[in-house]
Amino acid sequence: MMRKIVVVGSMNMDIVNRVERHPMPGETISGKGVSYYTGGKGANQAVAAAQSQVHVSMVGAIGKDAFGAELKSALALKDVHTDWIKEMEGTSGIAFITVDDLAENIIILAEGANGAFSPEELTLMPVVFDKDTTVLLQNEIPWETNLLAMNLARQAGSRVIFNPAPALKIPTDILPLIDLLILNEKEAEAISGVQISNQADAQTAVEKLLDAGGNSVIITLGDKGSLYADRVEGMFFSPAYKVKPVDTTAAGDTFIGAYAAASGTGMTVSQxxxxxxxxxxxxxTREGAQSSIPTKAEILTFIDNN
Known part of the structure; x- marks a missing residue:
């Protein structure tokens, strides 16, 4: 059975400034131009899942500013259901992103309405969690709201995927509420306490997270690939595809949304x-956040050709 996906998380307007190199503290440099893209970890992951042709609903908050309506309509255009998005007083979330010529980015996040999306706001929404739903969470809304979503999902028999980004040290006693924890190296270091500089370190971090109560874990290692482990399948490594990067924005979010969609449609972990x-x-290989996320057909063609 194909699982529905409910994303409880953030929506941001990404203001992207391209530079030759990132400035040093106190230094002023000239930019190469500014672009505006709809983003936010929650919204990006929702679009990535929807692009893979699964039913996706977005739960969260936008502000009553010029960006709010644009953020909502951009999701609808990508076939993400937007009935559970709350319009709140104040500004929408804004991410100020600087991308250098090596495609490395630096991000400053102004949370806006995302930070005001409290547990009470979630409780008032007619959000439906059930046994055929995957609930996808990140760290750009209040932790208390994430925790409520985890508990509501657990009570309903939903599958919970949590991406603790931006990195936050979470209490290990909530790990049993999470069916799949997806982290990059920095996030894994923050939660496991293990410094990660190679695949062996990542394996140590995964083992520590499973020992602490985690059900299954993926650590993404950028262009080196990803590491998966659980108590049934064991641990195995999946290599990354070699491409020339242009902009790494939304790469991690796309991986997570695509994985949630694929694993909810009957693919094996390896697939x-x-x-x-x-x-x-x-x-x-593309610029922007949601605008750069590929369709299912594009992904399958890429796999066939590589």
Missing amino acids: SLQYASAAAAIVV
Whole structure:
């Protein structure tokens, strides 16, 4: 059965400034131009899943500013259901992103309405969690709201995927509420306490997270690939596709949304990792966040050709 996906998370307007190199503290440099893209980790992951032809609903908040309506309509255009998006007083979330010639980015996040999306706001929404739903969470809304969503999902028998980004040290006693924890190296370091500089370190971090109560874990290692482990399948490594990056914005979000979609449609873990890696590889060859996320057909063609 194909699982529905409910994303509880953030929506941001990404203001992207391209530079030759990132400035040093106190230094002023000239930019190469500014672009505006709809983004936010929650919204990006929702679009990535919807592009893979699964039913996706977005839950969160936008502000009553010029960006709010644009953020909502951009999701609708990508076939993400927007009935559970709350319009709140104040500004929408804004991400100020600087991208250098090596495609490395630096991000400053102004949370806006995302930070005001409280547990009370979630409780008042007619959000439906059930046994055929995957609930996808990140760290750009209040932690208390995420925790409520986890508990509501657990009570309903939903599958919970949590991406603790931006990095936040979470209490290990909530790990049993999470069916799949997806982290990059920095996020894994923050939660496990293990410094990660190679694949062996990542394996140590995964083992520590499973020992602490985690059900299954994926650590993404950028252009080196990804590491998966659980108590049934064991641990295995999935390589990344080699591409020339243009902009790494939304690569991690695309991997997560694509993996959630693939694993909810009957693909094996190995197939889902390959599918997600292909989606992320395509994204880094394009500029922007949601605008760069590929369709299912594009991902499958990429896999066939590579």
